[in-house]
Amino acid sequence: VTEALAIPFVATTPEVGEEAAVESRRVGGLFLGIGLALFAVMGLLGLAMRFAQGDAYHLSPVWFYRIMTLHGAGMLVAAMLCQIGAVWYLLRADVGLRARRAVAVLALMVAGAVTVLLAVLAGGFAAGWTFLYPLPFSGVGQWGSNATAAFLMGLGLVGAGFQLFCLDVLLQTTARFGGLARTLGIDYLRDRDPDPPPPQVIAAAVVAIDGLITAAIGTLTVVALYGRVLDGRVDINPLWAKNVTFFFGHSFANLIIYLAVGAIYVLLPRYAGRPWKTTKPIVYAWLATLVFVVIAYSHHLYMDFVQPRAFEFISAFASSAAAIPVLVVTVYTAVMLIWGSRYRWTLASTLLYLGLPGWLIGGAGAVIDSMIPMNFRLHNTLWVPAHFHTYLLLAVMLWAMAHAAHLLERWAGRPARRSLALAAPALMVVGGYGLVGTWFVSGALGIPRRYAVEPFDTAGYSLVGALFATVFAVGFLLLLVAFVDLALAGRAAPAATPAPAAAGYRPAVLDPPGQLPVQSSRRLSLLAALTTVTLVSVTPAGTRVAEHSIRWHHVAHTAMFLAGATAVMTAAAATGRGRAWLSGDAALAVAIVVPVVFMVAMTPRFYESLEDDAVLHAAYHAAFFLLPGALMGAAAVRLGRSVGWIALLTSAGAGLLYAAGVSGG
């Protein structure tokens, strides 16, 4: 055990090693500490709901649904914070992530959580964290448009924090490992790279790419609904809204799990004493996951028979096929690493181990529900919270606790006390599986989810679930006792500073030179052609097309945005300059803020009064579409070949999707 604790956890070159070690411990610890504290508070709210459903006391439905909204949104933020912290801590060994950007991520996400809290507690917002349109605008006297605006703003801030994290991860990994194809292991698959990145880097890059797509669609959802707050004439197609909302919600929750997996790649080998190396099956598995995550969400719309049939069947395939990378590669390899390894059992490694079956059992529940005839009977029954609590509570959160325990056991220089290291996980496993077990049974029986008062005299199931949840809470309390004990021990006798670099690790490149998004002359001409085509939107002919319908109007605005961006990129590529036009931080800020600006500007109240005046109308187009586009182009140039293109394409894609679903005015 002592041996496992002594393995240097940040293995970079001696010059950056110690500094990076302290930095990663602080950043990781900060995220995990705040994440676990939020988890504890939201867990108590969950307990309060379960006892109320079990008829143990009276909670008014109005407050039940407020708490439910808060519990859902808060738990997702808590789990995401924990896993961002864990990944940051582990990735910092290989990749030059920036601490101040991590602090900005934390600040954005915490500000978002506080805003959501205010929307619910002060504004009475209770449309559920899934906020399906038009419910946020139909509070029946329980909340008003200010509360809806605050809730959307809170979610927007959380999304922006996640987007910043993904941008920084992708920037630093692609810079460190030389481009996207190498970072994702594609060059290794094609036998062009004998020395692929470690698996946690591939995992983090996959999560970051899917995360940027998810964040763009999240921004789109929030902006579209916010437009409706600003102007009641904005009309949103409910089916479109359901698609984008569930794309965002499903993918965000799903990516938390995949972030956590990256962390397992690093921690598990330390306790098993065997290396987790990148192999071709790992690369195939993550490339498959990259695709499965973004095409699986439609299972939330199985019972919308008007949803295009192809979406449903693609989702049925992706939802079950997503289990293959997990079962054939990740968990399979984890088991191989542990088998006959004289695994070092500490509090951290026990929690790490216990999360693996939680992931599989929750996944089994998910795959069963992803079969359409099964979903016909299980959709929105208690089967749903059953399966996602299994992998979020009994896998992702156990891993977050494992991570905190890992940090603290290292800090103390000794493992947690044996009694606590056995009792805390045991109580959490018994309580946790009891809780989700009652939900699975209730779901199969057809009891609906999200009922303040359980129907058909079924409150007994909730009471049993609540008692099991209490057992879980006692286990968590014992875990906190173990944490305090370790923290005190660490303060009394700080553990030795990390040992020098482990062999085989390469130094992190702290200031990557980066590359312009466009380098070959063929690509330059393609870009120039794209600029010419999109510039048609500002010509009289383009304006005539835009007047055809509100949809074409939004398409034209997006084309203007794209024209501004590609013009700047063409100029940068032609002159070979442009890297210095924006600083790295400014480019990140532009990539996050500009899509919001140009989509909000499409709200009728901002442009309607300008339409009669040709000069003002032209100025509006220049200020809100061409200029933001140009800024985005400059940001794309600064963000480089991989991230620059992804940032540009996701924002322009969001603009086109906006055109598909939002009308009115």
Added chain:
Amino acid sequence: VRLHYASTPIAGLIALCVLTAIIAAMFVVVARSSRRDVPFDRVRDVGYRARRWWFALLATAVVGSVALSVVGAPYASGSGGRVVHVVGRQFGWSLDRTRFELHESVVFDITSGDVNHGFGLYDPRGEMIGSVQAMPGYHNRLSVTLDQVGRYTIACLEFCGFDHHLMLASFQVSR
């Protein structure tokens, strides 16, 4: 109404229990093995050989699950039978017919007058028949043959606001 298990979800629950038992047993065995010292090369050799078969087995299971989805999807419904118009509104259901004859085939044409709702249908024995969403501006059609005498219950299966849990309705089927 007192709820009873329908055959499809109980099959799902049994499948889950079996899988959980297998997973739990496997992790107990792995945990016990971790006390021993087995050379990693040997573990890897056996593991990699077995993995191909494991992959083939799972790929077959995925094909099977997708086939079940395609064959068993309730989407073909919407033809044959008298159309009953159903509108969900915060917080109640309106049906243009509430009395039906035994063995009658009915097509429920479901929509919403305000926010998203879920039309969850339970037969008189308390078995869940299935659910379909009620979305404003769209009509989802569900075919059902009413094979039980007694009162069918409708419960809202999409969260719709502070009285969501009270959004229940029923209709009568008689001989």
